[in-house]
Amino acid sequence: xxxxxxxxxxxxxxxxxxxxxxxxxxxxxxxxxxxxxxxxxxxxxxxxxxxxxxxxxxxxxxxxxxxxxxxxxxxxxxxxxxxxxxxxxxxxxxxxxxxxxxxxxxxxxxxxxxxxxxxxxxxxxxxxxxxxxxxxxxxxxxxxxxxxxxxxxxxxxxxxxxxxxxxxxxxxxxxxxxxxxxxxxxxxxxxxxxxxxxxxxxxxxxxxxxxxxxxxxxxxxxxxxxxxxxxxxxxxxxxxxxxxxxxxxxxxxxxxxxxxxxxxxxxxxxxxxxxxxxxxxxxxxxxxxxxxxxxxxxxxxxxxxxxxxxxxxxxxxxxxxxxxxxxxxxxxxxxxxxxxxxxxxxxxxxxxxxxxxxxxxxxxxxxxxxxxxxxxxxxxxxxxxxxxxxxxxxxxxxxxxxxxxxxxxx
Amino acid sequence: xxxxxxxxxxxxxxxxxxxxxxxxxxxxxxxxxxxxxxxxxxxxxxxxxxxxxxxxxxxxxxxxxxxxxxxxxxxxxxxxxxxxxxxxxxxxxxxxxxxxxxxxxxxxxxxxxxxxxxxxxxxxxxxxxxxxxxxxxxxxxxxxxxxxxxxxxxxxxxxxxxxxxxxxxxxxxxxxxxxxxxxxxxxxxxxxxxxxxxxxxxxxxxxxxxxxxxxxxxxxxxxxxxxxxxxxxxxxxxxxxxxxxxxxxxxxxxxxxxxxxxxxxxxxxxxxxxxxxxxxxxxxxxxxxxxxxxxxxxxxxxxxxxxxxxxxxxxxx
Numbered sequence: 136x137x138x139x140x141x142x143x144x145x146x147x148x149x150x151x152x153x154x155x156x157x158x159x160x161x162x163x164x165x166x167x168x169x170x171x172x173x174x175x176x177x178x179x180x181x182x183x184x185x186x187x188x189x190x191x192x193x194x195x196x197x198x199x200x201x202x203x204x205x206x207x208x209x210x211x212x213x214x215x216x217x218x219x220x221x222x223x224x225x226x227x228x229x230x231x232x233x234x235x236x237x238x239x240x241x242x243x244x245x246x247x248x249x250x251x252x253x254x255x256x257x258x259x260x261x262x263x264x265x266x267x268x269x270x271x272x273x274x275x276x277x278x279x280x281x282x283x284x285x286x287x288x289x290x291x292x293x294x295x296x297x298x299x300x301x302x303x304x305x306x307x308x309x310x311x312x313x314x315x316x317x318x319x320x321x322x323x324x325x326x327x328x329x330x331x332x333x334x335x336x337x338x339x340x341x342x343x344x345x346x347x348x349x350x351x352x353x354x355x356x357x358x359x360x361x362x363x364x365x366x367x368x369x370x371x372x373x374x375x376x377x378x379x380x381x382x383x384x385x386x387x388x389x390x391x392x393x394x395x396x397x398x399x400x401x402x403x404x405x406x407x408x409x410x411x412x413x414x415x416x417x418x419x420x421x422x423x424x425x426x427x428x429x430x431x432x433x434x435x436x437x438x439x440x441x442x443x444x445x446x447x448x449x450x451x452x453x454x455x456x457x458x459x460x461x462x463x464x465x466x467x468x469x470x471x472x473x474x475x476x477x478x479x480x481x482x483x484x485x486x487x488x489x490x491x492x493x494x495x496x497x498x499x500x501x502x503x504x505x506x507x508x509x510x511x512x513x514x515x516x517x518x519x520x521x522x523x524x525x526x527x528x529x530x531x532x533x534x535x536x537x538x539x540x541x542x543x544x545x
Numbered sequence: 546x547x548x549x550x551x552x553x554x555x556x557x558x559x560x561x562x563x564x565x566x567x568x569x570x571x572x573x574x575x576x577x578x579x580x581x582x583x584x585x586x587x588x589x590x591x592x593x594x595x596x597x598x599x600x601x602x603x604x605x606x607x608x609x610x611x612x613x614x615x616x617x618x619x620x621x622x623x624x625x626x627x628x629x630x631x632x633x634x635x636x637x638x639x640x641x642x643x644x645x646x647x648x649x650x651x652x653x654x655x656x657x658x659x660x661x662x663x664x665x666x667x668x669x670x671x672x673x674x675x676x677x678x679x680x681x682x683x684x685x686x687x688x689x690x691x692x693x694x695x696x697x698x699x700x701x702x703x704x705x706x707x708x709x710x711x712x713x714x715x716x717x718x719x720x721x722x723x724x725x726x727x728x729x730x731x732x733x734x735x736x737x738x739x740x741x742x743x744x745x746x747x748x749x750x751x752x753x754x755x756x757x758x759x760x761x762x763x764x765x766x767x768x769x770x771x772x773x774x775x776x777x778x779x780x781x782x783x784x785x786x787x788x789x790x791x792x793x794x795x796x797x798x799x800x801x802x803x804x805x806x807x808x809x810x811x812x813x814x815x816x817x818x819x820x821x822x823x824x825x826x827x828x829x830x831x832x833x834x835x836x837x838x839x840x841x842x843x844x845x846x847x848x849x850x851x852x853x854x855x856x857x858x859x860x861x862x
Binding site for chain 1: 629
């Protein structure tokens, strides 16, 4: 039995350290991983727990991220708790197996420390990798700071392993901005954390020899569609379980999580929709603008998948203009979050103007001033009853102003 | 592990019915013979991972499965990683006491064709062998990408015609030599590495048992004659494999701990390689006068390899 660790009521942890502590407390059976910046410390910290007898499980250091996810799938099918971590290129290398994991309905947790995707090579945080996972069939939950990274990693096991879900879960945090920034984190004690996560319940496991199981069968046009439809429904249905797990977590810690986090939206006239560590920047900017008399608010999808279509619509039903921020190169299209938020708002009777801002690529700093500019532009749209800027703009990039499309509602 | 009878082939072939006869492999395909033999070689429970390939697509087409055992397929290249994960999970759960039956004996096995073993899954296999998981990897070597219609692999021998290394007016087929996976796996320090053939079924059964009993990662390359792509009559699979082992195109041998080499089958009459080549459509073009030099080259390399194996066996290195 692994040795317990006494934690302080408040610890000073960065996002990586917070995740590794959550992984330790969840008493994982198999961690199979391959290190990559900026998520490397998660694997290193876990390695130190292994070396010092703080975990009982197996630690398999494989030769690539593709192998890491493959070993995780094999381990999960063998009926135990499984987790790994990655970023960026490692995530891209895993992608084939991400689809295979969700298609086989094996629960496992992948902590993704978001980082830009090459080329050019870049180790800093943006959401290129997170977006590349959006059709992979995983639950994707986004943490905006170290505390949330810790909390949501514990929640992730409980969500994915629930018999009504049985799907793999990603917990995202921003590279360096969250992963390497030390903050105050209030952890649970080991026993409390494990009790919350609960024992793993094996299901259709390869190590129960009373019943043969076949994982990873082939289906063609006769059955593939039905399998994918069921998987899609299971992902949408996981929303209910996510809500339940968040409610249970609140009972335990007082910390409340929602699939869509709304901030100062009760009377908001303009709003920003954002993901990741920028949410905190934008909230601060909105507070400041309220002092200037602009009724600004912030909506942040905590849950990127399943996409909270109704909750986004509800959160933004009464605003006049909304800016959707995408921290990923959209490459010949509107930003992905913009597209999804716009589609959720389309059936509103009085739908707001929706604009798209591409920002922070490759870890480019995103300032409070920029967030305020974006909100002020929304205010201008609201006042003019028209979109006064390009629909899509790049903010914080060098060179002449870069924007696309001027289609107006009229 | 209870050793099952290996004296009588008929009896042996039905000891453990864990691989269902109803599957979609071609008539005459040696894959199913090899798989059945592996599964009959042990009474232990099996956890099997299989790479994408002929074996996989022919045995697990929903809603059917040919596998009356624990079986997983993830992708083309990663059965070695999948079995690594399953084996690690077994160790973890055994230690923690969460296995349903902790005393149930179990063996971990991975199957791959030469496409997934020699080429696309090479790194995954190398990593799993290096990490020392307790499993046996069996390559069903039919020397081409048969599942996708017969393209070259790095296991395809020189001179063979494949759809991506064709014989034509200015080409005699594949120009490169077959990769020596046995040497590569032995160089990893794997405790047991062997090349076996289903026509020598007793030797094969013993080799499988040895691998399954050996703690640590074992690698076995098996000759799997491919009636469809090698182009011979499906009824002749074993005859063709006899020619493969008797011409020494496929020498049958083992290497223990990377150093101790033992030849497991010594043909009484070594046949000229022409007899093996002539029995298959994929080598038909080599019998044109302008390609005679290729046959000579193949024979020379077979002779040199055989001499090398014998020297190593004698020197115990």
